Amino acid sequence: MAEANFEIFRGNNDGGQSVTYRVPIAPGMVVLDALHHIQAHHAPDLAVRWNCKAGKCGSCSAEVNGRPRLTCKTRMDALPLDKPITVQPMKSFPIIKDLVTDVSWNYRVNKKIPPFTPRPGVKWKMYQEDVDRVQEFRKCIECFLCQNVCHVLREHEQMEQFGGPRFFVRVAGLEMHPLDSKSRTKMLKDELGIGLCNITKCCTEVCPEEIHITDNAIIPLKERVVDEFYDPLLMLVRKIRGAKESG
Amino acid sequence: MTTEYETHDHDVLIIGAGGAGLRAALGALAQGANVGVVCKSLLGKAHTVMAEGGIAAAMGNVDAADNWRTHFRDTMRGGKFLNDWRMAQIHAQEAPERVHELEQWGALFDRTKDGEILQRAFGGHTFRRLAHVGDRTGLEMIRTLQDRGVQMGIDVYMECTISRLLKDGDRVAGAFGYWREQGRFVLFRAKSIVLATGGIGKAYKITSNSWEYTGDGMALAYNAGAELKDMEFVQFHPTGMVWPPGVQGLLVTEAVRGEGGILRNKLGERFMEKYDPKRMELSTRDVVARSIYTEVREGRGTEHGGAYLDISHKPAEYVKKKLPSMYHQFKELADVDITKGPMEVGPTCHYMMGGIRVEAETAQSSVPGLFAAGEAAAGLHGANRLGGNSLSDLLVFGRRAGLAAADHAKTVQNTPLDPAQIEAAARELLAPFERKEGENPYTIHRDLQDVMQNLVGIFRTREDLTRAMAELGKLKARAEHLSVEGSRMFNPGWHLAQDLKSMLTVSEAVTRSALAREESRGAHSRIDYPAFDATWGTKNNIIARAGNTMTLRQSPVREMPSELKELVADEK
Numbered sequence: 062m063a064e065a066n067f068e069i070f071r072g073n074n075d076g077g078q079s080v081t082y083r084v085p086i087a088p089g090m091v092v093l094d095a096l097h098h099i100q101a102h103h104a105p106d107l108a109v110r111w112n113c114k115a116g117k118c119g120s121c122s123a124e125v126n127g128r129p130r131l132t133c134k135t136r137m138d139a140l141p142l143d144k145p146i147t148v149q150p151m152k153s154f155p156i157i158k159d160l161v162t163d164v165s166w167n168y169r170v171n172k173k174i175p176p177f178t179p180r181p182g183v184k185w186k187m188y189q190e191d192v193d194r195v196q197e198f199r200k201c202i203e204c205f206l207c208q209n210v211c212h213v214l215r216e217h218e219q220m221e222q223f224g225g226p227r228f229f230v231r232v233a234g235l236e237m238h239p240l241d242s243k244s245r246t247k248m249l250k251d252e253l254g255i256g257l258c259n260i261t262k263c264c265t266e267v268c269p270e271e272i273h274i275t276d277n278a279i280i281p282l283k284e285r286v287v288d289e290f291y292d293p294l295l296m297l298v299r300k301i302r303g304a305k306e307s308g
Numbered sequence: 309m310t311t312e313y314e315t316h317d318h319d320v321l322i323i324g325a326g327g328a329g330l331r332a333a334l335g336a337l338a339q340g341a342n343v344g345v346v347c348k349s350l351l352g353k354a355h356t357v358m359a360e361g362g363i364a365a366a367m368g369n370v371d372a373a374d375n376w377r378t379h380f381r382d383t384m385r386g387g388k389f390l391n392d393w394r395m396a397q398i399h400a401q402e403a404p405e406r407v408h409e410l411e412q413w414g415a416l417f418d419r420t421k422d423g424e425i426l427q428r429a430f431g432g433h434t435f436r437r438l439a440h441v442g443d444r445t446g447l448e449m450i451r452t453l454q455d456r457g458v459q460m461g462i463d464v465y466m467e468c469t470i471s472r473l474l475k476d477g478d479r480v481a482g483a484f485g486y487w488r489e490q491g492r493f494v495l496f497r498a499k500s501i502v503l504a505t506g507g508i509g510k511a512y513k514i515t516s517n518s519w520e521y522t523g524d525g526m527a528l529a530y531n532a533g534a535e536l537k538d539m540e541f542v543q544f545h546p547t548g549m550v551w552p553p554g555v556q557g558l559l560v561t562e563a564v565r566g567e568g569g570i571l572r573n574k575l576g577e578r579f580m581e582k583y584d585p586k587r588m589e590l591s592t593r594d595v596v597a598r599s600i601y602t603e604v605r606e607g608r609g610t611e612h613g614g615a616y617l618d619i620s621h622k623p624a625e626y627v628k629k630k631l632p633s634m635y636h637q638f639k640e641l642a643d644v645d646i647t648k649g650p651m652e653v654g655p656t657c658h659y660m661m662g663g664i665r666v667e668a669e670t671a672q673s674s675v676p677g678l679f680a681a682g683e684a685a686a687g688l689h690g691a692n693r694l695g696g697n698s699l700s701d702l703l704v705f706g707r708r709a710g711l712a713a714a715d716h717a718k719t720v721q722n723t724p725l726d727p728a729q730i731e732a733a734a735r736e737l738l739a740p741f742e743r744k745e746g747e748n749p750y751t752i753h754r755d756l757q758d759v760m761q762n763l764v765g766i767f768r769t770r771e772d773l774t775r776a777m778a779e780l781g782k783l784k785a786r787a788e789h790l791s792v793e794g795s796r797m798f799n800p801g802w803h804l805a806q807d808l809k810s811m812l813t814v815s816e817a818v819t820r821s822a823l824a825r826e827e828s829r830g831a832h833s834r835i836d837y838p839a840f841d842a843t844w845g846t847k848n849n850i851i852a853r854a855g856n857t858m859t860l861r862q863s864p865v866r867e868m869p870s871e872l873k874e875l876v877a878d879e880k
Contacts (some may be wrong), residue, residue, distance in 0.1 A: 087553050101750040117633065118352075120355045
């Protein structure tokens with residue numbers, strides 16, 4: 062049976078090193094299978110997060126050969142086996158142990174976002190063509206790979222000023238909900254720092270759900286912010302008509 | 309030894325953060341209770357996220373003739389009348405309101421042309437009944453509940469495992485466990501506890517379930533003195549992936565058949581014509597799973613030991629729109645384009661009909677203050693669950709458990725807990741570190757999965773089940789001597805050692821109950837007793853603890869009122 066060498070990060074936020082493990086390869090095997098093999102046969106305390114093993118829960122994110130991936134969807138036959146396969150934890154988050162990182166910051170950002178707020182007395186009718194674009198955003202499985210690659214977070218560590226692609230997708234899902242009544246544009250500008258994004262599309266490239274994060278979520282939201290806060294004519298019109306309540 | 313631990317007080321503590329746990333939390337919050345939710349994974353990753361096909365609710369948006377009575381009848385018939393009729397009635401009556409509520413909290417279901425929630429066909433349902441979002445309904449549901457819960461102010465203890473329930477006299481009064489991350493201990497004092505921990509799939513080798521599904525809630529309840537019911541009824545979903553090996557068991561949603569998918573054997577025969585000519589592919593899960601298994605056993609299986617499931621006769625765009633995650637799953641993991649050719653599928657351990665015995669109205673177990681909802685509880689589904697009835701179960705009985713738990717909390721006070729119970733729980737958790745040179749928990753888990761898969765699977769015999777009982781005894785003895793390496797910091801080996809205890813307890817309950825039921829009914833098929841037995845049709849198996857012994861007794865199925873009997877009786 063063919064075998065592969067894995068170099069896996071073992072350690073915590075204070076440091077660590079790559080440890081090499083040899084793993085037999087089976088047809089159709091994915092990287093997460095290899096991690097499970099290592100746990101069962103070599104390192105029972107190797108820390109890994111996973112749940113569904115089907116690309117639906119977004120738990121098993123890591124960096125495989127330097128690329129942020131879901132390990133449950135990374136096929137071994139798509140990787141070169143002549144050199145070791147490296148598996149590292151997501152770089153943008155503090156390491157708890159081995160491949161497990163502290164992603165609690167994401168949950169704190171999420172808490173700030175005002176929830177879906179239906180218009181009072183609304184009739185609960187919606188048409189498919191009106192929900193299609195929001196359903197795209199709601200495919201998000203919160204793997205946080207987009208947060209991990211976003212340079213505002215990864216290189217510049219602007220966690221306090223910036224929400225990151227995941228939460229622009231979430232806000233887009235609320236803002237474009239056909240029956241929502243709340244505006245979150247002020248929050249996008251001030252608290253989630255959408256202006257810091259310079260649309261390099263790194264997030265879109267790594268999204269395992271193939272959500273068009275930049276084109277369909279971030280750019281339209283940026284336009285809303287510009288319209289509301291930087292367009293003098295519209296600002297005047299709004300002042301006269303009375304703006305939507307801003308959250 | 310003096311154990312160090314942190315303490316948290318809540319009116320209502322909910323263990324498990326899937327659909328049932330989160331809906332229970334919202335129910336309890338609405339009553340003004342202070343609510344804590346404990347979960348083994350990160351919030352939003354519970355197994356509900358994997359639910360694909362939809363939520364069964366007789367809203368009649370697509371088939372106007374649908375109503376709760378038909379849904380009730382379908383559920384009772386699907387469950388072969390072992391169901392608690394009152395649960396089936398409440399479920400059918402309340403499900404539509406629970407779905408509308410989700411929509412009002414921001415869920416976006418697929419729509420009909422008139423702008424209503426679209427509903428799709430599913431096995432055993434007379435009408436098109438499942439509210440859905442493509443094939444990712446569970447994700448929509450959990451995200452909606454999670455966001456609502458966070459907004460309303462639940463305290464969530466993520467990546468935390470509960471190993472013991474603590475009692476004050478007869479009533480449940482707290483829970484003890486550890487943070488998975490640091491391995492530190494934690495004590496929760498609570499006036500009411502809701503178990504919403506899901507099923508037991510990880511006791512089986514081929515399963516659609518994630519690592520979390522180790523029967524914790526059932527084992528916790530059992531150890532705290534509560535009764536378990538219908539434990540012999542383990543659902544094997546007819547369609548799991550069979551190839552490649554790494555994805556074996558992964559779920560292929562019933563929505564594939566709901567949308568018109570056809571099953572064939574290697575000879576190209578549409579074999580469901582033999583087993584259920586009336587309902588064909590949309591027969592109930594027990595029947596379809598047995599049919600596929602039989603085809604394979606009799607030599608008509610596919611290359612990798614399954615059946616072909618084909619949806620490629622539908623337009624490619626339609627398939628991608630209605631079954632997007634199936635399309636991706638097969639394309640990425642199996643190199644199969646399901647818009648062009650068939651999938652290979654076979655049965656996979658999917659769901660536990662049995663579980664903690666609860667009262668229909670309140671979801672309370674036989675232990676005061678201890679509630680259970682969702683897959684962890686028994687009663688609604690009887691001997692076989694219909695697809696789509698799980699998500700609705702989570703919503704209907706999650707809410708009821710939350711409300712009743714909050715009510716109960718008003719009648720008691722948090723009290724200091726017995727230090728001896730706490731010390732014992734801590735000692736038990738640390739024991740695997742103190743033993744050296746013991747076996748690795750992974751090996752024991754693998755052997756347990758083999759035993760359950762091979763001896764307590766789809767088709768059962770007295771001989772196999774008796775052997776399984778003996779094997780389980782040996783495994784239990786081995787588990788008592790296992791040891792773990794490393795520290796308490798995020799240590800999966802240690803975590804598995806704990807989960808293994810739950811799995812061994814529920815596996816014994818399953819096997820014991822299966823051995824007792826000398827008939828075939830729903831998901832329980834005995835080769836040595838292949839027919840229905842009228843006497844067994846009036847009895848539920850009940851498991852309880854007496855000292856250190858697991859006991860089994862039978863309890864009569866509650867009799868239906870005459871107007872409901874009439875509902876289920878017409879046309880056979």
